[in-house]
Amino acid sequence: MALFRTANVGTEDRVVRIVLAAIAAIAAYAYLAAPWSYVAYAVALILLLTAVVRFCPAYALFGASTCRRPTAH
Template structure:
């Protein structure tokens, strides 16, 4: 059962990849240097977003009945 549609999927993928890179870029970028261990939490959120894009299913959508997928 899919509940993540095309545009939602692409945005999740792009943002997910960007967030995964945060922990690795944080030490080199002064604006991100103060994140400390939070950078890894942000990276984990990015991993979840990437996985929901790949599997086209978001568990957080279920309780709210959200479905951005066009298929019937």
């Protein structure tokens, strides 16, 4: 479970995920028909959840991270 304690979503990435989640939710509500609206809502929920908890399982799977690393002085 130590894997879930490590944040791998940086600040800029969080902002992008929140904006994309809002766009997907608006598109699902206003423009998409039933099967595709459910997909868009699911995508929006996943993007919002990963932005809030600062952890992306796909990033962890591939060893990626958008968090800034502390610089050595």
